[in-house]
Amino acid sequence: DIVMTQSPLSLPVTPGEPASISCRSSQSLLGNKGNNSVDWYLQKPGQSPQLLIYVGSNRPSGVPDRFSGSGSGTDFTLKISRVEAEDVGVYYCMQALQLPRTFGQGTKVEIK
Amino acid sequence: QVQLQQSGPGLVKPSQTLSLTCAVSGDSVSSNSAAWNWIRQSPSRGLEWLGRTYYRSKWSSDYSMSVKSRMTITSDTSKNQFSLQLNSVTPEDTAVYYCVRGTGASGLDVWGQGTTVTVSS
Numbered sequence: 231d232i233v234m235t236q237s238p239l240s241l242p243v244t245p246g247e248p249a250s251i252s253c254r255s256s257q258s259l260l261g262n263k264g265n266n267s268v269d270w271y272l273q274k275p276g277q278s279p280q281l282l283i284y285v286g287s288n289r290p291s292g293v294p295d296r297f298s299g300s301g302s303g304t305d306f307t308l309k310i311s312r313v314e315a316e317d318v319g320v321y322y323c324m325q326a327l328q329l330p331r332t333f334g335q336g337t338k339v340e341i342k
Numbered sequence: 343q344v345q346l347q348q349s350g351p352g353l354v355k356p357s358q359t360l361s362l363t364c365a366v367s368g369d370s371v372s373s374n375s376a377a378w379n380w381i382r383q384s385p386s387r388g389l390e391w392l393g394r395t396y397y398r399s400k401w402s403s404d405y406s407m408s409v410k411s412r413m414t415i416t417s418d419t420s421k422n423q424f425s426l427q428l429n430s431v432t433p434e435d436t437a438v439y440y441c442v443r444g445t446g447a448s449g450l451d452v453w454g455q456g457t458t459v460t461v462s463s
Contacts (some may be wrong), residue, residue: 244378262368265447269449269450271450278440278453278454278455278456279389279440279450279453281449281450281451283419283449284451285447285448285449288448290448290449290451296362300457322389324389324450326447326449328402329391329406329430330406330407330408331381331391332377332391333388333389333390333391335388336388336389341393
């Protein structure tokens with residue numbers, strides 16, 4: 231199985247400031263179509279996870295543009311350009327290259 | 343707007359069968375572009391993908407090796423729902439279970455509300 235490793239596991243943030251989360255995979259997630267098969271999810275307190283980014287850098291409709299995904303191969307980053315109070319929760323990366331799908335341990339983002 | 347509504351018991355005795363159902367609205371469970379997943383979450387295992395079912399001219403299912411021998415995912419097109427059965431449960435199967443829609447390369451875009459399942463006598 232592909233192992234997904236996130237850092238940091240805890241991230242205190244200041245509203246209005248940028249934030250960044252890293253995710254590393256145990257093997258390349260670059261598919262044969264040139265896409266990186268990594269998704270990002272946010273689980274707000276008391277809620278189910280929600281999709282933030284798919285295929286490395288694509289935002290579903292309704293996700294604010296302050297969220298962006300980047301990276302290739304085995305190293306990926308989720309960036310929040312300006313953190314808002316509603317962005318608190320646990321962020322997960324997930325590889326979608328092969329089965330079984332596997333998730334990172336999660337990064338807990340909280341307001342300082 | 344696609345919604346997934348989960349139902350099923352919150353308490354299951356050890357060695358018995360865990361059964362959960364996910365009712366789909368706003369999409370068809372036999373869609374040719376969707377896959378219907380079960381994922382669970384526990385403090386010890388984090389988010390764990392369990393399996394999926396999908397229709398591409400015929401029904402197919404994939405399972406995680408960790409549960410493959412005990413798990414079955416079925417679909418009911420007449421009720422537009424899909425279900426999970428996990429046999430011979432132990433306390434290690436205690437978790438929040440989610441049903442989730444996947445749409446090809448577009449991520450796991452719709453999640454059910456989650457069902458907390460406790461395995462205990």
